[in-house]
Amino acid sequence: MFFHEPELQYEVTVEDPDPHFAKLLQQAIGGQEGEMRVAMQYMFQAWALPEEYEAYRNLLMETAVEELGHIELLATAVTKNLRGSPKEMREETDETAAAAAAMTGQNPRQFLSSGLSAMPVDSNGVPFDGSYVAASGNLAGDLYANVMAEAIGRTLATRLWEYTSDPGMEDLLSYLIARDTMHQNQWLEALESLEDPVPVPASFSQEEENQAVNYAFMSTRRDAQPDPGQPWTQGATPDGNGEFSYLAEQPGDGDGVPSEPDPSTYNDPQPDDQQR
Incomplete structure:
Protein backbone atom coordinates (compact mmCIF):
# COMPACT_ATOMS: atom_id res chain seq x y z
CA MET A 1 0.00 0.00 0.00
CA ARG A 90 18.33 25.93 -28.77
CA GLU A 91 20.90 26.56 -31.47
CA GLU A 92 24.39 25.52 -30.58
CA THR A 93 27.21 27.98 -30.92
CA ASP A 94 29.54 27.31 -33.84
CA GLU A 95 32.50 26.23 -31.77
CA THR A 96 30.54 23.64 -29.72
CA ALA A 97 27.86 22.56 -32.19
CA ALA A 98 29.21 19.13 -33.04
CA ALA A 99 30.05 18.12 -29.48
CA ALA A 100 26.83 19.48 -28.02
CA LEU A 194 24.13 -11.62 8.04
CA GLU A 195 25.84 -14.66 9.46
CA ASP A 196 27.22 -15.91 6.13
CA PRO A 197 27.02 -13.22 3.44
CA VAL A 198 29.67 -14.85 1.23
CA PRO A 199 29.92 -17.01 -0.79
CA VAL A 200 26.42 -16.59 -2.18
CA PRO A 201 24.44 -18.73 -1.61
CA ALA A 202 26.11 -19.72 1.65
CA SER A 203 23.45 -22.39 2.18
CA PHE A 204 24.98 -24.52 -0.60
CA SER A 205 27.44 -27.06 0.84
CA GLN A 206 30.96 -26.10 -0.09
CA GLU A 207 31.91 -29.78 0.13
CA GLU A 208 30.23 -30.12 -3.26
CA GLU A 209 32.57 -27.55 -4.83
CA ASN A 210 35.67 -28.52 -6.77
CA GLN A 211 38.17 -28.14 -3.95
CA ALA A 212 41.09 -27.64 -6.33
CA VAL A 213 39.82 -24.35 -7.69
CA ASN A 214 37.32 -22.90 -5.20
CA TYR A 215 39.87 -20.45 -3.74
CA ALA A 216 42.44 -20.35 -6.54
CA PHE A 217 43.09 -17.27 -8.67
CA MET A 218 43.45 -18.59 -12.22
CA SER A 219 45.77 -17.05 -14.79
CA THR A 220 44.50 -17.21 -18.39
CA ARG A 221 47.79 -16.20 -20.03
CA ARG A 222 49.15 -18.51 -22.74
CA ASP A 223 52.53 -18.64 -21.02
CA ALA A 224 52.70 -19.42 -17.31
CA GLN A 225 53.13 -16.36 -15.14
CA PRO A 226 54.60 -16.21 -11.63
CA ASP A 227 52.34 -15.66 -8.64
CA PRO A 228 51.95 -11.86 -8.44
CA GLY A 229 51.74 -12.08 -4.65
CA GLN A 230 48.53 -10.06 -4.41
CA PRO A 231 45.96 -10.32 -1.60
CA TRP A 232 43.72 -12.36 -3.89
CA THR A 233 46.40 -14.98 -4.63
CA GLN A 234 47.60 -15.75 -1.10
CA GLY A 235 46.41 -15.53 2.48
CA ALA A 236 43.09 -16.12 4.19
CA THR A 237 39.88 -15.62 2.21
CA PRO A 238 37.30 -13.05 3.39
CA ASP A 239 34.74 -15.75 4.12
CA GLY A 240 37.16 -17.43 6.53
CA ASN A 241 36.66 -20.81 4.88
CA GLY A 242 39.88 -21.16 2.93
CA GLU A 243 43.23 -19.83 1.72
CA PHE A 244 43.82 -18.10 -1.58
CA SER A 245 46.18 -19.83 -3.99
CA TYR A 246 47.46 -19.24 -7.51
CA LEU A 247 47.06 -21.37 -10.64
CA ALA A 248 49.54 -20.47 -13.39
CA GLU A 249 47.31 -22.09 -16.03
CA GLN A 250 43.76 -23.27 -16.62
CA PRO A 251 43.01 -26.97 -15.99
CA GLY A 252 42.29 -27.78 -19.65
CA ASP A 253 40.73 -31.01 -20.86
CA GLY A 254 38.34 -32.29 -23.49
CA ASP A 255 37.20 -30.47 -26.61
CA GLY A 256 34.31 -28.23 -27.60
CA VAL A 257 33.25 -30.06 -30.79
CA PRO A 258 29.47 -30.60 -30.66
CA SER A 259 27.68 -33.77 -31.68
CA GLU A 260 25.76 -33.95 -34.96
CA PRO A 261 22.55 -31.87 -34.88
CA ASP A 262 19.08 -33.24 -35.47
CA PRO A 263 18.43 -33.27 -39.26
CA SER A 264 15.20 -31.38 -38.70
CA THR A 265 17.22 -28.30 -37.72
CA TYR A 266 18.66 -28.06 -41.29
CA ASN A 267 22.01 -26.98 -39.93
CA ASP A 268 23.83 -28.74 -42.77
CA PRO A 269 24.53 -26.25 -45.57
CA GLN A 270 24.21 -28.84 -48.36
CA PRO A 271 22.33 -32.11 -49.12
CA ASP A 272 23.98 -35.42 -48.23
CA ASP A 273 24.69 -36.31 -51.85
CA GLN A 274 26.59 -33.04 -52.34
CA GLN A 275 28.87 -33.49 -49.36
CA ARG A 276 32.47 -34.30 -50.05
Whole structure:
Protein backbone atom coordinates (compact mmCIF):
# COMPACT_ATOMS: atom_id res chain seq x y z
CA MET A 1 0.00 0.00 0.00
CA PHE A 2 1.28 3.44 -0.88
CA PHE A 3 0.24 6.93 0.13
CA HIS A 4 1.18 10.12 -1.66
CA GLU A 5 1.62 13.64 -0.42
CA PRO A 6 1.84 16.52 -2.92
CA GLU A 7 4.89 17.88 -1.13
CA LEU A 8 8.20 16.94 -2.70
CA GLN A 9 10.75 15.00 -0.66
CA TYR A 10 13.23 17.86 -1.27
CA GLU A 11 12.86 21.29 -2.85
CA VAL A 12 13.63 21.53 -6.57
CA THR A 13 14.61 24.90 -8.03
CA VAL A 14 16.03 25.80 -11.42
CA GLU A 15 17.50 29.27 -11.92
CA ASP A 16 18.64 28.87 -15.54
CA PRO A 17 16.46 26.34 -17.38
CA ASP A 18 18.51 24.20 -19.74
CA PRO A 19 16.87 21.63 -22.09
CA HIS A 20 20.23 19.98 -22.68
CA PHE A 21 20.64 19.31 -18.98
CA ALA A 22 17.06 18.01 -18.91
CA LYS A 23 18.14 15.34 -21.37
CA LEU A 24 21.11 14.38 -19.21
CA LEU A 25 18.91 14.17 -16.12
CA GLN A 26 16.82 11.55 -17.90
CA GLN A 27 19.66 9.08 -17.33
CA ALA A 28 19.12 9.44 -13.58
CA ILE A 29 15.43 8.59 -14.08
CA GLY A 30 15.22 5.76 -16.61
CA GLY A 31 18.84 4.79 -17.22
CA GLN A 32 20.66 1.75 -15.94
CA GLU A 33 22.08 3.90 -13.13
CA GLY A 34 18.77 5.58 -12.44
CA GLU A 35 16.14 5.82 -9.74
CA MET A 36 13.55 3.71 -11.54
CA ARG A 37 16.04 0.85 -11.44
CA VAL A 38 16.71 0.98 -7.70
CA ALA A 39 13.07 1.64 -6.76
CA MET A 40 11.90 -1.45 -8.65
CA GLN A 41 14.93 -3.46 -7.53
CA TYR A 42 14.36 -2.87 -3.83
CA MET A 43 10.63 -3.52 -4.11
CA PHE A 44 10.97 -6.86 -5.86
CA GLN A 45 13.70 -7.89 -3.46
CA ALA A 46 11.46 -7.04 -0.50
CA TRP A 47 8.47 -8.85 -1.93
CA ALA A 48 10.53 -12.05 -2.17
CA LEU A 49 11.47 -12.19 1.53
CA PRO A 50 9.65 -14.51 3.97
CA GLU A 51 8.35 -13.49 7.38
CA GLU A 52 11.56 -14.21 9.31
CA TYR A 53 13.34 -11.51 7.31
CA GLU A 54 10.85 -8.80 8.23
CA ALA A 55 13.53 -6.30 9.32
CA TYR A 56 15.27 -6.57 5.96
CA ARG A 57 11.95 -6.42 4.12
CA ASN A 58 11.14 -3.16 5.90
CA LEU A 59 14.60 -1.79 5.16
CA LEU A 60 14.19 -2.56 1.46
CA MET A 61 10.65 -1.18 1.22
CA GLU A 62 11.45 2.04 3.08
CA THR A 63 14.33 2.68 0.70
CA ALA A 64 12.32 1.67 -2.36
CA VAL A 65 9.62 4.23 -1.57
CA GLU A 66 12.28 6.86 -0.92
CA GLU A 67 13.61 6.13 -4.41
CA LEU A 68 10.12 6.70 -5.82
CA GLY A 69 10.38 10.15 -4.28
CA HIS A 70 13.71 10.62 -6.07
CA ILE A 71 12.04 9.84 -9.40
CA GLU A 72 9.52 12.57 -8.61
CA LEU A 73 12.32 15.01 -7.76
CA LEU A 74 14.15 14.34 -10.99
CA ALA A 75 11.00 14.42 -13.10
CA THR A 76 10.22 17.81 -11.58
CA ALA A 77 13.74 18.98 -12.37
CA VAL A 78 13.48 17.81 -15.98
CA THR A 79 10.15 19.55 -16.48
CA LYS A 80 11.41 22.80 -14.94
CA ASN A 81 14.46 22.74 -17.18
CA LEU A 82 12.27 22.17 -20.24
CA ARG A 83 9.30 24.45 -19.61
CA GLY A 84 11.32 27.40 -18.40
CA SER A 85 13.43 27.40 -21.54
CA PRO A 86 12.53 28.72 -25.01
CA LYS A 87 10.08 26.46 -26.82
CA GLU A 88 12.28 26.21 -29.89
CA MET A 89 15.31 23.94 -29.88
CA ARG A 90 18.33 25.93 -28.77
CA GLU A 91 20.90 26.56 -31.47
CA GLU A 92 24.39 25.52 -30.58
CA THR A 93 27.21 27.98 -30.92
CA ASP A 94 29.54 27.31 -33.84
CA GLU A 95 32.50 26.23 -31.77
CA THR A 96 30.54 23.64 -29.72
CA ALA A 97 27.86 22.56 -32.19
CA ALA A 98 29.21 19.13 -33.04
CA ALA A 99 30.05 18.12 -29.48
CA ALA A 100 26.83 19.48 -28.02
CA ALA A 101 24.64 17.85 -30.65
CA ALA A 102 26.33 14.50 -30.17
CA MET A 103 26.44 14.57 -26.39
CA THR A 104 23.73 16.83 -25.03
CA GLY A 105 21.36 17.87 -27.80
CA GLN A 106 17.79 18.18 -26.56
CA ASN A 107 15.74 15.02 -26.95
CA PRO A 108 13.00 15.96 -29.45
CA ARG A 109 10.61 13.46 -27.87
CA GLN A 110 10.53 15.58 -24.74
CA PHE A 111 8.64 18.08 -26.87
CA LEU A 112 6.93 15.80 -29.39
CA SER A 113 5.82 12.95 -27.12
CA SER A 114 5.53 14.41 -23.65
CA GLY A 115 4.88 18.12 -24.16
CA LEU A 116 8.07 19.30 -22.44
CA SER A 117 7.87 16.80 -19.58
CA ALA A 118 9.98 14.05 -18.09
CA MET A 119 9.71 10.54 -19.51
CA PRO A 120 10.54 7.01 -18.27
CA VAL A 121 13.57 6.86 -20.56
CA ASP A 122 17.33 7.32 -20.40
CA SER A 123 19.33 10.23 -21.83
CA ASN A 124 19.21 8.68 -25.32
CA GLY A 125 15.44 8.28 -25.18
CA VAL A 126 15.62 4.50 -24.68
CA PRO A 127 12.71 3.31 -22.48
CA PHE A 128 13.44 1.96 -19.02
CA ASP A 129 14.26 -1.75 -19.17
CA GLY A 130 13.19 -4.11 -16.41
CA SER A 131 16.24 -6.26 -17.08
CA TYR A 132 18.24 -3.67 -15.11
CA VAL A 133 16.54 -4.95 -11.95
CA ALA A 134 18.48 -7.49 -9.86
CA ALA A 135 16.19 -9.42 -7.53
CA SER A 136 17.36 -13.01 -7.12
CA GLY A 137 15.44 -13.93 -3.98
CA ASN A 138 18.77 -14.48 -2.18
CA LEU A 139 19.13 -11.66 0.34
CA ALA A 140 22.93 -11.61 0.44
CA GLY A 141 23.27 -11.60 -3.34
CA ASP A 142 20.68 -8.86 -3.64
CA LEU A 143 22.38 -6.69 -1.03
CA TYR A 144 25.66 -6.92 -2.95
CA ALA A 145 23.76 -5.88 -6.08
CA ASN A 146 22.32 -2.94 -4.15
CA VAL A 147 25.77 -1.70 -3.14
CA MET A 148 26.76 -1.76 -6.81
CA ALA A 149 23.55 -0.01 -7.89
CA GLU A 150 24.07 2.80 -5.41
CA ALA A 151 27.74 3.08 -6.37
CA ILE A 152 27.06 3.62 -10.07
CA GLY A 153 24.08 5.85 -9.23
CA ARG A 154 26.28 8.04 -7.07
CA THR A 155 28.90 8.16 -9.82
CA LEU A 156 26.26 9.34 -12.30
CA ALA A 157 24.98 11.99 -9.89
CA THR A 158 28.48 13.35 -9.31
CA ARG A 159 29.03 13.62 -13.07
CA LEU A 160 25.75 15.50 -13.44
CA TRP A 161 26.80 17.78 -10.56
CA GLU A 162 30.07 18.54 -12.39
CA TYR A 163 28.19 19.31 -15.60
CA THR A 164 25.73 21.87 -14.27
CA SER A 165 26.40 25.33 -12.92
CA ASP A 166 22.80 25.97 -11.87
CA PRO A 167 22.70 26.43 -8.05
CA GLY A 168 19.33 24.72 -7.74
CA MET A 169 20.46 21.69 -9.70
CA GLU A 170 23.70 21.50 -7.73
CA ASP A 171 21.68 21.57 -4.51
CA LEU A 172 19.33 18.80 -5.66
CA LEU A 173 22.19 16.62 -6.85
CA SER A 174 24.07 17.23 -3.60
CA TYR A 175 21.04 15.82 -1.78
CA LEU A 176 20.81 12.77 -4.05
CA ILE A 177 24.55 12.13 -3.79
CA ALA A 178 24.27 12.22 0.00
CA ARG A 179 21.43 9.70 -0.03
CA ASP A 180 23.51 7.40 -2.25
CA THR A 181 26.24 7.58 0.38
CA MET A 182 23.77 6.54 3.07
CA HIS A 183 22.28 3.75 0.99
CA GLN A 184 25.68 2.26 0.17
CA ASN A 185 26.52 2.21 3.85
CA GLN A 186 23.18 0.76 4.96
CA TRP A 187 23.43 -2.11 2.47
CA LEU A 188 26.99 -2.85 3.62
CA GLU A 189 25.84 -2.79 7.24
CA ALA A 190 22.95 -5.11 6.39
CA LEU A 191 25.45 -7.50 4.80
CA GLU A 192 27.55 -7.40 7.96
CA SER A 193 24.51 -8.37 9.99
CA LEU A 194 24.13 -11.62 8.04
CA GLU A 195 25.84 -14.66 9.46
CA ASP A 196 27.22 -15.91 6.13
CA PRO A 197 27.02 -13.22 3.44
CA VAL A 198 29.67 -14.85 1.23
CA PRO A 199 29.92 -17.01 -0.79
CA VAL A 200 26.42 -16.59 -2.18
CA PRO A 201 24.44 -18.73 -1.61
CA ALA A 202 26.11 -19.72 1.65
CA SER A 203 23.45 -22.39 2.18
CA PHE A 204 24.98 -24.52 -0.60
CA SER A 205 27.44 -27.06 0.84
CA GLN A 206 30.96 -26.10 -0.09
CA GLU A 207 31.91 -29.78 0.13
CA GLU A 208 30.23 -30.12 -3.26
CA GLU A 209 32.57 -27.55 -4.83
CA ASN A 210 35.67 -28.52 -6.77
CA GLN A 211 38.17 -28.14 -3.95
CA ALA A 212 41.09 -27.64 -6.33
CA VAL A 213 39.82 -24.35 -7.69
CA ASN A 214 37.32 -22.90 -5.20
CA TYR A 215 39.87 -20.45 -3.74
CA ALA A 216 42.44 -20.35 -6.54
CA PHE A 217 43.09 -17.27 -8.67
CA MET A 218 43.45 -18.59 -12.22
CA SER A 219 45.77 -17.05 -14.79
CA THR A 220 44.50 -17.21 -18.39
CA ARG A 221 47.79 -16.20 -20.03
CA ARG A 222 49.15 -18.51 -22.74
CA ASP A 223 52.53 -18.64 -21.02
CA ALA A 224 52.70 -19.42 -17.31
CA GLN A 225 53.13 -16.36 -15.14
CA PRO A 226 54.60 -16.21 -11.63
CA ASP A 227 52.34 -15.66 -8.64
CA PRO A 228 51.95 -11.86 -8.44
CA GLY A 229 51.74 -12.08 -4.65
CA GLN A 230 48.53 -10.06 -4.41
CA PRO A 231 45.96 -10.32 -1.60
CA TRP A 232 43.72 -12.36 -3.89
CA THR A 233 46.40 -14.98 -4.63
CA GLN A 234 47.60 -15.75 -1.10
CA GLY A 235 46.41 -15.53 2.48
CA ALA A 236 43.09 -16.12 4.19
CA THR A 237 39.88 -15.62 2.21
CA PRO A 238 37.30 -13.05 3.39
CA ASP A 239 34.74 -15.75 4.12
CA GLY A 240 37.16 -17.43 6.53
CA ASN A 241 36.66 -20.81 4.88
CA GLY A 242 39.88 -21.16 2.93
CA GLU A 243 43.23 -19.83 1.72
CA PHE A 244 43.82 -18.10 -1.58
CA SER A 245 46.18 -19.83 -3.99
CA TYR A 246 47.46 -19.24 -7.51
CA LEU A 247 47.06 -21.37 -10.64
CA ALA A 248 49.54 -20.47 -13.39
CA GLU A 249 47.31 -22.09 -16.03
CA GLN A 250 43.76 -23.27 -16.62
CA PRO A 251 43.01 -26.97 -15.99
CA GLY A 252 42.29 -27.78 -19.65
CA ASP A 253 40.73 -31.01 -20.86
CA GLY A 254 38.34 -32.29 -23.49
CA ASP A 255 37.20 -30.47 -26.61
CA GLY A 256 34.31 -28.23 -27.60
CA VAL A 257 33.25 -30.06 -30.79
CA PRO A 258 29.47 -30.60 -30.66
CA SER A 259 27.68 -33.77 -31.68
CA GLU A 260 25.76 -33.95 -34.96
CA PRO A 261 22.55 -31.87 -34.88
CA ASP A 262 19.08 -33.24 -35.47
CA PRO A 263 18.43 -33.27 -39.26
CA SER A 264 15.20 -31.38 -38.70
CA THR A 265 17.22 -28.30 -37.72
CA TYR A 266 18.66 -28.06 -41.29
CA ASN A 267 22.01 -26.98 -39.93
CA ASP A 268 23.83 -28.74 -42.77
CA PRO A 269 24.53 -26.25 -45.57
CA GLN A 270 24.21 -28.84 -48.36
CA PRO A 271 22.33 -32.11 -49.12
CA ASP A 272 23.98 -35.42 -48.23
CA ASP A 273 24.69 -36.31 -51.85
CA GLN A 274 26.59 -33.04 -52.34
CA GLN A 275 28.87 -33.49 -49.36
CA ARG A 276 32.47 -34.30 -50.05
